[in-house]
Amino acid sequence: MISDIQxxxxxxxxxxxxxxxxxxxxxxxxxxxxxxxxxxxxxxxxIRDGENARKFPRDTHxxxxxWTTSQVAQIPAYSYGPSETLAYLAYEIxxxxxxxxxxxxxxxxxxxxxRPTSMIDFGSGPGTASWAAREFFDESIQKHQIVExxxxxxxxxxxxxxxFNGFSIRRSLDELRSEVLLNIKYxxxxxxxxxxxxxxxxxxxxxxxxxxxxxxxxxxxxIVDRGSPWGSHQVRSARQFxxxxxxSTADFSxxxxxxxxxxxxxxxxKGTWCHxxxxxxxxxxxxxxxxxxxxxQKGSKFSYAVMKRSPGLCKSxxxxxxxxASLARMIRAPLLAKRNVILDLCTPQGxxxxxxxxxxxxxxxxxxxxxxxHWGAEWPNDANTYREEDKS
Numbered sequence: 599m600i601s602d603i604q605x606x607x608x609x610x611x612x613x614x615x616x617x618x619x620x621x622x623x624x625x626x627x628x629x630x631x632x633x634x635x636x637x638x639x640x641x642x643x644x645i646r647d648g649e650n651a652r653k654f655p656r657d658t659h660x661x662x663x664x665w666t667t668s669q670v671a672q673i674p675a676y677s678y679g680p681s682e683t684l685a686y687l688a689y690e691i692x693x694x695x696x697x698x699x700x701x702x703x704x705x706x707x708x709x710x711x712x713r714p715t716s717m718i719d720f721g722s723g724p725g726t727a728s729w730a731a732r733e734f735f736d737e738s739i740q741k742h743q744i745v746e747x748x749x750x751x752x753x754x755x756x757x758x759x760x761x762f763n764g765f766s767i768r769r770s771l772d773e774l775r776s777e778v779l780l781n782i783k784y785x786x787x788x789x790x791x792x793x794x795x796x797x798x799x800x801x802x803x804x805x806x807x808x809x810x811x812x813x814x815x816x817x818x819x820x821i822v823d824r825g826s827p828w829g830s831h832q833v834r835s836a837r838q839f840x841x842x843x844x845x846s847t848a849d850f851s852x853x854x855x856x857x858x859x860x861x862x863x864x865x866x867x868k869g870t871w872c873h874x875x876x877x878x879x880x881x882x883x884x885x886x887x888x889x890x891x892x893x894x895q896k897g898s899k900f901s902y903a904v905m906k907r908s909p910g911l912c913k914s915x916x917x918x919x920x921x922x923a924s925l926a927r928m929i930r931a932p933l934l935a936k937r938n939v940i941l942d943l944c945t946p947q948g949x950x951x952x953x954x955x956x957x958x959x960x961x962x963x964x965x966x967x968x969x970x971x972h973w974g975a976e977w978p979n980d981a982n983t984y985r986e987e988d989k990s
Contacts, residue, residue, distance in 0.1 A: 612877055612972055613877060614696075614877045614878065614879055614895045615695070615696035615699050615700065615876065615877070615878060615879075616692075616696075616879055616889070616892060617691070617692060617695050617729070618729070618733065619887075619888070619889070621695075621729050621758065622887055622888070622889075622891055623887040624757055624758050624760075625687050625691065625724075625758065625884075625887070626885060626886060626887030626891075627757065627887075628684070628687055628754055628757060628758075629684060629687055629688050629884050629885050630885050631684070632684060632885075633885075634883070634884070634885055637684065637685070637688045637689075637884050637885065640681055640682075640684055640685035640688065641685055641688065641689045643681075643685075644681060644682050644685040645685050645686075645689055645690060652673075652674075652676045652795065653673060653674050653676075654673060654794060654824075654826060654828040654829075655672065655673065655827075655828050656826075656827065656828070657827070658827045658828045658831045658871075659827035659831075659868070659869055659870065659871050660868050660869065661827075661831055663831065663834045663835050663838050663863065663864050664835050664838055664839075665799040665802055665803055665835045665839060666799045666800075667799065667800055667803065668798060668799055668800060669798050669800045670798065671797040671798055672797060672798060672799070673795075673797055674797075675797050676795055677748065678723070678748035678750055678751050679748070679750055680750045682750070683724075683748065683750040683751050683753075683754055686723065686724075687724060687754060687884075688881065688884035688885075689881050689884060691723075691724065691726055692878050692879055692881055692891075692892070693876070693878040693896070693898035694723075694726045694790060694791055695726050695729065695730055695878075696876050696877070696878035696879075696898060697822055697876045697878070697898055697900040697902075698726060698727045698730045698788070698790050698820075698822050699730040699733065700876055701820060701822055701856075701902050701904065702730050702731060702733075702734050702820070703734070704856050704857075704904070705818060705820065705855065705856065705904055706734055708855050708856060708904075709818075709855070709906075712735075712818065713735065713737075713738040714731075714735055714738060714739055714784075714785035714786035714817070714818075715738055715739060715740050715741065715785055716739065716740065716741040716743070716764075716783075716784045716785050716786065716814075717731060717735075717739050717741065717742055717743065717784060717785070717786040717787070717788065718743050718744075718745060718774075718784050718786070718787045718788070718809070718812065719731075719742070719743070719744045719745070719788050719790070720744075720745045720787065720788065720789045720792060720805070720809060721745065721746065721789060721790070721791070721792030721795075722744035722745060722746045722751070722755060722790075723746065723748075723751050723754075723755070723790075723791075724751055724754040724755045724757075724758045724759075725742075725744060725755045725758045725759040725762075726790060727788045727790040727820075727822075728742055728744065728759055728762065729758070729759075731786065731788070732762070735786070739763060739764075739786070740763045740764050741763065741764035741766075741784075742759065742762045742763060742764055742765045742766070743764075743765075743766050743767075743768060743784070744759070744765075744766075744767055744768070745767075745768045745769075745770075745771070745773075745774065746767065746768075746769070747769055747770065752767050752769070755767070771804060771805060771808055774808050774809075774812065775808055777812060778808060778811045778812060782812065783812060783813065783814035783815075783817070784812050784813060784814060784817065785813075785814050785816075785817040785818070786817060786818055786820075787809050787812065787813050787817070787818075787819050787820070788819075788820045788821075788822075789805075789809070789820070789821045789822070789823075789836075790820075790822045791822060791823055791824065791829075792805075792823070793805075793821065793823055793829075793832035793833065793836060794823045794824050794826075794828055794829040794832050796832075799835075802832065802835070802836070803839065806836055806839050806840065807843075810840060810843065810907070813907045814907070815850070815907060815908065815909045816906065816907070816908060816909075817906070817907050818855070818904060818905070818906050818907075819840070819904070819905045819906075819907070820902070820903075820904050821833050821836050821837070821902060821903045821904075821905075822900055822901070822902045823900065823901050823902070824899065824900065824901065825873035825874065825875065825898075825899025825900045825901050826871075826873075826899065827871045829873075829900070829901050830871035830872050830873050830901040831871065833872075833901040833902060833903050834864045834866070834871075834872060834901070834903070836903065837854065837858070837864070837903045837905065838863060838864070840852055840905055841854075841861060841863075849909075850907055850908060850909055851907075851908045851909070852905055852906065852907055852908070853905065853906045853908060854903065854904070854905050855904040855905060855906050856902070856903070856904040856927075857872070857874070857902065857903070857904075857927050857929075857944070857974065858903070858927065858944060859925055859926055859927055859944060859945065859946045859976075859979070860944075860945070860946050860947065860948040861948075862947075862948025863948070865944065865948055865949050865950045866929075866950070867950070871901070872901055872929060872944075873899050873900065873901045874899070874900060874901070874902075874973060874974040875897040875898065875899050875900075875973065875974075876897070876898050876900060877895050877896070877897060877898075878895065878896060878897075878898045879891075879892035879893070879894070879895055879896075880892060880893055880894045880895060880896050924946075924978065924979050924980065924983075925946070925976045925977065925978065925979055926943040926944060926945045926946065926951070926976065926977050926978070926979040927943065927944045927974070927975075927976055927977070928941055928942065928943060928971060928972070928973055928974060928975050928976070928977055929942050929943065929944050929950065929973075929974075930942040930973060931972075931973040932968060932969070932971050932973075934969060937956060937957040937958070938954050938955070938956050938957070939954070939955045939965065939968035939969050939971075940952060940953070940954050940955075941953045941954075941955065941968065941971070941977060943977055943979075945979055946979055953981060955968040955984075959985060960984055960985060961984050961985070964984040
């Protein structure tokens with residue numbers, strides 16, 4: 599582990615991730631319906647702070663993790679009509695693709711043998727997550743099912759996902775419930791920027807309950823959402839909902855694969871929230887089907903959780919695999935000081951620990967890796983493994 603610490607302390611978040619050119623070409627056939635100035639107007643009205651833009655609470659960093667059964671709307675309902683869909687295709691899909699791609703890459707690094715044969719892309723939009731999954735699992739996925747209520751988005755998905763193996767569309771959660779009754783299972787279920795747009799906790803509970811029932815043994819559930827306090831709250835609440843559900847049954851277990859190195863309750867203190875930043879390209883020519891679509895880069899904040907469903911009794915991560923418990927997760931960017939690097943780590947024990955890597959008392963390669971480490975990367979949990987006096 600120490601010998602590979604240079605790679606361990608990096609996670610690709612600082613790499614600018616671009617969409618495949620075939621996807622860009624397909625998007626351009628849709629965005630060319632409008633002029634550049636018209637698309638920019640849509641961006642102002644439906645994505646930025648225009649009166650038609652989505653509205654999210656800004657004070658949820660103080661809200662305890664967890665959902666209620668309340669049916670009272672917490673946010674205004676937001677529907678993707680033709681204008682909203684074009685605005686998303688023109689200016690938002692690039693950042694969404696970059697974040698979900700990196701999460702899938704982390705999943706692949708954790709489980710290189712994972713080869714899903716079926717996938718649900720819930721709240722798929724035009725199929726952003728499905729395209730990212732295609733880059734990693736195209737040879738194995740034989741059934742791509744998207745669930746999307748917006749007609750404009752499903753129309754776009756039919757263009758964007760043309761040629762995908764076993765492509766099908768579901769329009770509601772009720773259609774998925776019928777598959778639960780038929781005991782149909784899926785190896786890979788993804789919610790990409792979905793939960794933060796659901797209006798009530800009651801609906802979120804229903805969604806997660808159905809999707810977890812559809813997940814096969816040794817299958818993965820991936821949740822990605824905004825890196826705002828609101829988005830992070832929904833991801834952490836979904837994570838806790840699944841863990842609480844598992845604790846009430848002995849039929850199967852769950853392992854939180856990333857970013858958390860533990861199955862305990864999220865240790866983030868009030869006033870803080872778990873999120874990361876992915877570099878993505880800035881769109882300047884949304885109608886262009888070439889690399890000229892992009893210029894420069896930006897940081898896109900996101901939150902995520904990757905969970906695996908396994909047969910048998912629920913175990914802690916340490917009991918299930920001691921080697922995995924040897925890694926912690928950097929939850930903030932390293933703080934650099936003279937001869938010191940300060941790391942904020944989420945540890946396998948389910949606590950947040952501030953640790954100092956000091957030049958002279960830590961191995962040289964470890965100190966160098968700490969100074970160049972990336973926010974969101976992994977780090978050895980046991981400091982004794984890289985202290986200079988223990989090197990021999």
